[in-house]
Amino acid sequence: xxxxxxxxxxxxxxxxxxxxxxxxxxxxxxxxxxxxxxxxxxxxxxxxxxxxxxxxxxxxxxxxx
Numbered sequence: 001x002x003x004x005x006x007x008x009x010x011x012x013x014x015x016x017x018x019x020x021x022x023x024x025x026x027x028x029x030x031x032x033x034x035x036x037x038x039x040x041x042x043x044x045x046x047x048x049x050x051x052x053x054x055x056x057x058x059x060x061x062x063x064x065x
Contacts, residue, residue, distance in 0.1 A: 003024060003036060003052065003055060003056075003063075004024070005024055005025065005026060005027070006023060006024065006025075007023070007024050007063055007065075008021055008022070008023050008041070008063070008064045008065070009021065009022045009023075009024065009038065009055065009061045009062065009063060009064065010022075010061065010062050010063075010064050011060065011061055012059065012060055012061065012062060020040060021040070021041045021042075021064065022038040022039060022040055022041065022048075023038065023039055023041055023044075024036050024037070024038055025037050025038065025039055025047070028049065030049075033051065033052075034051075034052050035049050035050060035051050035052065036049075036050050036051075036052060036055055037049055037050075038050055038055075
């Protein structure tokens with residue numbers, strides 16, 4: 001999965017909840033590993049730092065273009 005800044009991701013929900021959408025705002029390197037900073041589209045004030053391996057897991061996230 002190719003990830004770029006400003007891509008919109010959708011977190012695949014379990015249990016029939018509405019899926020959340022996130023936007024990648026920037027990439028960071030921590031201990032030699034690349035992480036993405038993502039923000040909820042509905043709440044752009046809160047940020048989450050997520051490893052790229054988690055975002056590449058197709059059972060958790062998918063890219064919405």
